[in-house]
Amino acid sequence: MKMDRKIFLFAIALGLLVGVVDTFLDYLFFYPGKSLLGLLVFDVPQHEIYIRTVILICFILFGFVSSRIIAQRKEAEKELLTAKATLENIFNNAIPLCITSKDFEILQSNDSYKAAFGTKPAEFNNPIKCYDSREGETCNSPECPLNLILQGKEEVSCEATKEDSDGIPKTYLVTARPFLDA
Incomplete structure (x- = not known):
């Protein structure tokens, strides 16, 4: 019943x-x-x-x-x-993803992100800044995707070259969107 x-x-x-x-x-x-x-x-x-x-x-x-x-x-x-x-x-898909706070702290990331940028899961127990995890050309500049999102853009897409954990430069398509309702 x-x-x-x-x-x-x-x-x-x-x-x-x-x-x-x-x-x-x-x-x-x-x-x-x-x-x-x-x-x-x-x-x-x-x-x-x-x-x-x-x-x-x-x-x-x-x-x-x-x-x-x-x-x-x-x-x-x-x-x-x-x-x-x-x-x-x-x-939890194959694309490296992370959720970054307004203070540039990585709040959450998937395994692909951790593998691509050589971060260990233990490091994510303490807040780590996105520019410390994956430093790039636009970090700490007005062209930073997070800065553009904070200025009101709905979506920011750009290419960025970043070194992987072995020091080999790789080109990534960076897409940033505001994570609303968080």
Whole structure:
């Protein structure tokens, strides 16, 4: 049985239970001479029918709303896991990628980036500046892709020659985009 249906049925059962408890309390305090079974089923006062109906309706509404909220939450969790898996697949591809803060610190990088620029994973426990990791011709200049992004550009693409971990110069296509919602 689905969880939302279980919650809905539980709310109905709880509403009925509260109605029985209400009847028992009425029997103890307001109708001590009457029969408990009579107050519960056969000889129910008018206002008690109203109160029990309101209680039952409130619990049913609570069960319905709770089951809808839980169903929506589960759907959102599934979508979030799908989005997370998609982002991980994009991030962990063969192209060297890194996420750099506004302070030029590399916040995250994939294995291809670490292999291309000779950085060890232990070095990424402490913040490292992008210009220390992969120094290039535009570093610390107005033409730096991050500086251009900070000035409001939507995307910056340029070629950059950088030395790999063996000291051999390689030409890379650098594409920088703002990572919004971060």
